[in-house]
Amino acid sequence: xxxxxxxxxxxxxxxxxxxxxxxxxxxxxxxxxxxxxxxxxxxxxxxxxxxxxxxxxxxxxxxxxxxxxxxxxxxxxxxxxxxxxxxxxxxx
Amino acid sequence: xxxxxxxxxxxxxxxxxxxxxxxxxxxxxxxxxxxxxxxxxxxxxxxxxxxxxxxxxxxxxxxxxxxxxxxxxxxxxxxxxxxxxxxxxxxxxxxxxxxxxxxxxxxxxxxxxxxxxxxxxxxxxxxxxxxxxxxxxxxxxxxxxxxxxxxxxxxxxxxxxxxxxxxxxxxxxxxxxxxxxxxxxxxxxxxxxxxxxxxxxxxx
Numbered sequence: 001x002x003x004x005x006x007x008x009x010x011x012x013x014x015x016x017x018x019x020x021x022x023x024x025x026x027x028x029x030x031x032x033x034x035x036x037x038x039x040x041x042x043x044x045x046x047x048x049x050x051x052x053x054x055x056x057x058x059x060x061x062x063x064x065x066x067x068x069x070x071x072x073x074x075x076x077x078x079x080x081x082x083x084x085x086x087x088x089x090x091x092x
Numbered sequence: 093x094x095x096x097x098x099x100x101x102x103x104x105x106x107x108x109x110x111x112x113x114x115x116x117x118x119x120x121x122x123x124x125x126x127x128x129x130x131x132x133x134x135x136x137x138x139x140x141x142x143x144x145x146x147x148x149x150x151x152x153x154x155x156x157x158x159x160x161x162x163x164x165x166x167x168x169x170x171x172x173x174x175x176x177x178x179x180x181x182x183x184x185x186x187x188x189x190x191x192x193x194x195x196x197x198x199x200x201x202x203x204x205x206x207x208x209x210x211x212x213x214x215x216x217x218x219x220x221x222x223x224x225x226x227x228x229x230x231x232x233x234x235x236x237x238x239x240x241x242x243x244x245x246x247x248x249x250x251x252x253x254x255x256x257x258x259x260x261x262x263x264x265x266x267x268x269x270x271x272x273x274x275x276x277x278x279x280x281x282x283x284x285x286x287x288x289x290x291x292x293x294x295x296x
Contacts, residue, residue: 063138
């Protein structure tokens with residue numbers, strides 16, 4: 001099976017950015033990947049997928065640059081209702 | 093470290109005094125202050141949600157819902173400095189709820205999608221298929237790993253930022269990213285195999 005999961009003890013280091021690893025870990029990982037076909041294939045796949053995801057087109061729909069004018073209305077109407085109720089109580 | 097163009101420096105893991113002030117003012121009902129928070133977070137939050145659910149329109153709708161929920165519940169936020177992580181938690185829950193609901197409504201296999209789209213192997217169509225495939229795979233990563241995967245791999249956030257935004261241990265971020273990457277890989281190959289088998293059956 002060509003897409004076997006990478007070795008358990010290297011899995012996490014393999015998935016992180018190189019700069020997120022200590023120099024010692026970077027070196028040890030490089031040595032391991034050179035000698036392990038499974039981890040080497042996994043790393044190549046991770047890089048490939050990351051490049052494809054980076055190249056995803058931007059969303060075709062965007063959020064409104066500002067909140068819609070009606071955004072705060074429910075809260076306002078609740079407040080108005082509350083005020084109206086309070087006023088009615090005061091009047092009666 | 094890289095950030096997307098148009099974003100302010102991602103200091104959101106530890107919020108600025110200016111942002112805390114905006115949150116406090118919003119908690120007192122200041123709509124203009126909340127508008128400012130919206131302007132600051134809506135783009136990056138919608139990108140996150142779009143990738144979480146694999147649909148541009150739904151992602152945008154969920155962004156609006158997230159801000160509405162945030163506005164309604166602002167008083168429950170005790171620490172204004174943690175506004176960003178609170179907002180991301182609301183957004184993540186919205187995405188999970190949407191997907192659970194959508195799953196209840198219909199279960200569509202990739203085979204059905206492939207049949208419906210009459211897949212071809214060359215031209216601009218194949219590019220669209222590849223994009224759709226990546227979105228589908230992304231949306232199928234386990235909910236536990238997907239937020240970390242998206243923020244680390246696509247949004248290029250640091251592990252520390254992700255830990256703060258998602259309110260998880262720093263040591264969990266690496267684990268979740270690695271599991272997310274491996275899941276993505278396995279799901280991708282499984283779907284490609286399904287597509288090829290479906291194509292083969294159609295040709296026969």
